[in-house]
Amino acid sequence: MATRAGPGPRGRHDLTEGPIGKALLAFALPTLLSSILQSLNGSINAIWVGRFLGEQALAATSNANLTMFLLMAFVFGFGMAATVLIGQAFGRRDMDSVRRTIGTAIGSFAPFAALIGLLGWIFAPDLLRLLATPAESAALALAYLRVIFIAMPPILIAVVLIMGLRGTGDSISPMWFMIVAVVLDSGLNPVFILGLGPIPAMGIAGSAMATVIANYAALIGLLFYIYVRDLSVRLRGPELRYLIPDRQLLKTMIVKGFPMGLQMIVISSSGLATLGLVNREGVETTAAFGVAMQLWTYLQMPAMALGAACSAMAAQNIGAGKWERVGAITRSAITYNLLITGVLVVLLIAFDRAALALFLGGGSPALPIAQHIQLLATWSFLLFGVTMILFGTVRANGAVIGPLIILFIGLYPVRLGFALGAYHWLGADSIWLSFTVGSLANLALAAAYYLHGGWRKARMQPPPREELVEEAQADAEPGGRLNPTA
Structure with missing residues (x-):
């Protein structure tokens, strides 16, 4: 049974007090910048691939990116469910529930992300055939897609962490690590495509390799930052058991x-x-x-x-x-x-x-x-x-x-x-x-x-048993119920 962690922290991430308009704008602007950076990153990488490798390579990345979008769509839903659960728990100052939720999200999603990466590598040719990828770009698309699937575990785990942080009212921390990922990805693309310096030329797989390195670096940096700053979503000591998914929370996230x-x-x-x-x-x-x-x-x-x-x-x-x-x-x-x-x-x-x-x-x-x-x-x-x-x-x-x-x-x-x-x-x-x-x-x-x-x-989820008991008692007539229930 979850325990209340006291009144919980109040501060710049508390969205239940103070001027609404100011807080809303302060939260939305970093989220907006993150979205712009993601789009710019995709545009810049498309320019590198198109300029250095030609139209067939660009078509190959488009086919692979469609597969990534479909996966990210479901991750978005899962992450939004975690955001709402964490937001409601944070609003009632229940830090134990915040950490229980993020633990369930990471504990259930990390193995799933690893499995997606493995299966994606194995079945990438079948995915491309399912998408009716043109024959002239199929080999390039396969080389790109297989490496991109290596990046899926850090990308998916980072999405869950970022959505969790946003549930606690923090949209600024995710923005900084989005900047790290974008700068590394965009900057390393030509290095790995062309083979600059000691790096061997990898062609279209080099563009995907830049994405892999950028996202692993951003995830490691984000985790380090969460623990150094002792943010609400960190797990320490006995809290690490929350990485074993709570079945009710997991069911709520999925449903x-x-x-x-x-x-x-x-x-x-x-x-x-x-x-x-x-x-x-x-x-x-x-x-x-x-x-x-x-x-x-x-x-x-x-x-x-x-x-x-x-x-x-x-x-x-x-x-x-x-x-x-x-x-x-x-x-x-x-x-x-x-x-x-x-x-x-x-x-x-x-x-x-x-x-x-x-x-x-x-x-x-x-x-x-x-x-x-x-x-x-x-x-x-x-x-x-x-x-x-x-x-x-x-x-x-x-x-x-x-x-x-x-x-x-x-x-x-x-x-x-x-x-x-x-x-x-x-x-x-x-x-x-x-x-x-x-x-x-x-x-x-x-x-x-x-x-x-x-x-x-x-x-969002069924209330805990003690809350149901309180509601039942509150609804009862002073003289007792005429029709007792179990």
């Missing part, structure tokens, strides 16, 4: 985490389905859409960071029983999203030609198509941001099925249905307008669920 991971799959699969519709419009339209998506990646980041911040803050306040702050957190996050994303949308529309020309060149025939796409679809990300924030709040109390169903409805029957159904009237414009139509549907359903969905009555 709650799986739908969160599926949300990422729904988003990515709908994107692939949309790309299939775009491809039939010709090469120039496909190129224009691809560039628009590059810019939209950065446009979504403030909403994703604010959604993560909202979830962590709401979880702590739910754990502390401060429900009056949960609504204020949600309103502050929506306000920040409308301001930040709104400014980015206006700037992108105002300077769209210059931004798109960075990718396409000023004389590209795809440039006016990309401008038209931006004009019709970019506004939808304001609505998308509000939806992600509402989802972040409700999942802080363990409500995960509702957001998954809402997301599926908005992206599949509504968005793709509109794109197909209106095509013979609007042509390709039905595809671009479908983003706004789908986002409106998602926002309307998310708002209805937030206001009337009963998510406040949900529980």
Whole structure:
């Protein structure tokens, strides 16, 4: 039975007190920077591979990275479940439960990550065949994917640790080690690809080797930092037994985490389905859409960071029983999203030609198509941001099925249905307008669920036995129950 560790630490990571807007922004900005760094890292590595090894190598990394994304989607869900559990425990000052949760997460996930790395190495050829990897890039993709699977254990374990830290209100520490990983990965790519100095030339496998070294170094540094600073997620002495997974906690992480991971799959699969519709419009339209998506990646980041911040803050306040702050957190996050994303949308529309020309060149025939796409679809990300924030709040109390169903409805029957159904009237414009139509549907359903969905009555996990006894006694009539129960 978990024991309370006293009132627990109060400090800069306590999100249950003080000005909400300031704390929300302070949490969201490092998370936003981490997301930007991850995207830049991928872009820089793609430049190294494309410039030094050519288009076939670049196609090979794309096929391998799709496999990595599918794995990371489920890790995201598992990590978000841990974030909420840790956030609620931290909010009620139960440090023992914080450490029990992180111990279960690491203890169950480290062997799983090692197994993924081993199986990935063995079955990499089968994975690539399943993805229908073009024959001309299959050998390069195999060389890259096998080395990348060696990096999976530190990547997956680091994700769980980072999500755990965010549950305690600390988004700054993960940012520093994200910087370490990005600098090492981007800097070592040309060294291992070309074989600079005493390092042998490894070609495309060298790009993957840079990722391996960067992520092992970042994980070791993060663990060292956690123990030197004696952060809340560290395990010492008898607490190391928490690495033996608690079955109830593990069940909660899986049951709650799986739908969160599926949300990422729904988003990515709908994107692939949309790309299939775009491809039939010709090469120039496909190129224009691809560039628009590059810019939209950065446009979504403030909403994703604010959604993560909202979830962590709401979880702590739910754990502390401060429900009056949960609504204020949600309103502050929506306000920040409308301001930040709104400014980015206006700037992108105002300077769209210059931004798109960075990718396409000023004389590209795809440039006016990309401008038209931006004009019709970019506004939808304001609505998308509000939806992600509402989802972040409700999942802080363990409500995960509702957001998954809402997301599926908005992206599949509504968005793709509109794109197909209106095509013979609007042509390709039905595809671009479908983003706004789908986002409106998602926002309307998310708002209805937030206001009337009963998510406040949900529980992240069953309460401990002593809490059930207290509730039963509190509900009893002073003279005793008329119908005694076991």
